[in-house]
Amino acid sequence: MRWFLGLLKNVSFMSAFFGFMSAQLLKVIIYKDFRVFGRYGGMPSAHVATTSALAWAVGYTTGFSSPETSIAAIFLAITTADAVGLRRNVDPNKGHTLMEVIYGFLLGWLVAVLTVKFYRI
Template sequence: MAAFFGFLSAQFIKVIIYKDFRVFGRYGGMPSAHVATTSALAWAVGYTTGFDSSLTAIAAIFLAITTADAVGLRRNVDPNKGHTLMEAIYGFLLGWIVALLTVKFYR
């Protein structure tokens, strides 16, 4: 649930920032929905299974790969694609907040 809410939150924030509903679901922009989704997943798994669990380690690796792809790899392929570091940081923080709220609500 946290990953789903992380994705939706990031997309709705994009609509508010850009004042255009057509940006919903598009790649790029502030905040990174990819990073928000995987951040929410990793934090929620950590909060529910413990930060020393194998599942948390797997989720954290998935977050690291997704973030590296969103920020670094895509920019190397096409300078107009991908996210800036700040967009990824905001996505990470949004995912953390969403995970906190989701875990608190569903416990």
């Protein structure tokens, strides 16, 4: 139970969580269908929003020259390349367009800014 409370206090983790939830809720609003919640593909990319929110929050909290930020940024780069490149080549219905990925990236950045500024537990 203590580990769970620790995660709730971790601003970077919560930023990633909020990034994922925001992207999924936006999909429901955009597509007007609750069944799209949690599905692969679509606008915005939840994978990219999640890893973008994580990377930005880590950068804001540990400094952009920290090793932790480097790890999170590489994780974001791999996730983005997978979302827009590899996944689309494997199954066009489960990949993302470049715009879906860009919106996911920007959503993640916005969520990180708001989370770092306002989230306190």
